[in-house]
Amino acid sequence: MAFDVIIIGGSYSGMAAALQLLRARRQVLIVEAEQRRNRFSSHSQGFLTQDGVDPGEIARRAREQLSRYETLNWIDGTAERAEGMRGSFKVTLAGGHEAEGSRLLFATGVSDTLPQVEGLVERWGRSVFQCPYCDGYELMQGNLGVIATGPDSLHQAQFLPEWGKVTLMTNGILELSSDERSALAKRGVEIEERSIRRVEGEADVRLSDGRLRTFAGLFTTSRCRPATPVAEQLGCELEETPFGSQIKTDLQKETTVAGAFACGDVARVPHSVSLAVGDGAWAGTHVHRSLVI
Known part of the structure; x- marks a missing residue:
């Protein structure tokens, strides 16, 4: 089947974006490689209502809540390639499986160089x-x-x-x-x-x-870059920040490739769980808007 939106990255920003789209009854596929940036931390602080909670538990609860929406599709795997254009994207996963979607959303997070x-x-x-x-x-x-x-x-x-x-x-x-x-x-x-x-x-x-x-x-300060090169391979431009490179987006979170969006740590600074969630929610609404208007 062809999805309305394929979200590459199912951590905090990706799931926050998905929630908006699922509540608009859109067919959403999340591809999650299970490499959360804060996987080494035992507690997440500074996130309202979740202060001090294990970040893995926050992610687990979020996925459980999303699973209640019947238009959610989820693949635990790695996206290796994205190609196409607005209205007709194709994502190739490790193992050769392919998925098609009208819109793409990169929520892959970043990798740190220390x-x-x-x-x-x-x-x-x-x-x-x-x-x-x-x-x-x-x-x-x-x-x-x-x-x-x-x-x-x-x-x-x-x-x-x-x-x-x-x-x-x-x-x-x-x-x-x-x-x-x-x-x-x-x-x-x-x-x-x-x-x-x-x-x-x-x-x-x-x-x-x-x-x-x-x-x-x-x-200390790490240097960041997108956790995977898939967005760059599609043609999305990167931009430099004081913390490293990120995917360049406009105010609606659309990248330089029409129909492809990005959110969370991979598309904004500074970084935190709460900011990633807010950015994802914002991106999700604009991805939906692009499907309607």
Whole structure:
């Protein structure tokens, strides 16, 4: 059968978009590769009514609620290719299965490229974070370390003292001017200029001189890009943001390919579960509008 909308990505933004379309009684196919970006986190904070809930449980409940709508179709699998045009798209899945739809919606999320510091990747989402609104409160105003990745780390360090005592570790990447040092000092931020050897324990940093700095949590900035190249292969343009690249969309969440839309982390900054849900709901209504008008 041909679907009204094929949604590639069945996490928070994709399901939020699907809900709007299902309530308009549209035939929707969700293709979900089960690679949620926050799959390493045990709790989701800052999401109204779901504060502190396991993000996997939020996703499970959402899928259960969507399953009550008879026009939902769901495939657990990976979309490998998308082709076609507005009114006639075809998506090829791993294993060779093909699906056709009038509209496409990319809600694939993004992949993170982290600083090349030993021990950092293993702690991402557990004791190494990016968003203070999502994870800062639970660190109980303890010592917080910022591992520099570039100029944006300066702003991250200036922002974080709301959540604890902050140390900015330049790690040989960030050179600070006298004005920047003064601005950090006004916020009570310590500057650590020894390079980092590795991250140990929960969030401890071993420096090049052998010292061990102990922190309640670490913050850094990842570089993001779409989790799959399918949208690019279709011809959707990307755009650069302070956090990396994302799919370029207009205010109605339509990409540069007519009839193909994008939402969530792959199409907006900044990133959080609540913002992804809102963006998905917005996209879903505009995808429906494009089917009507």
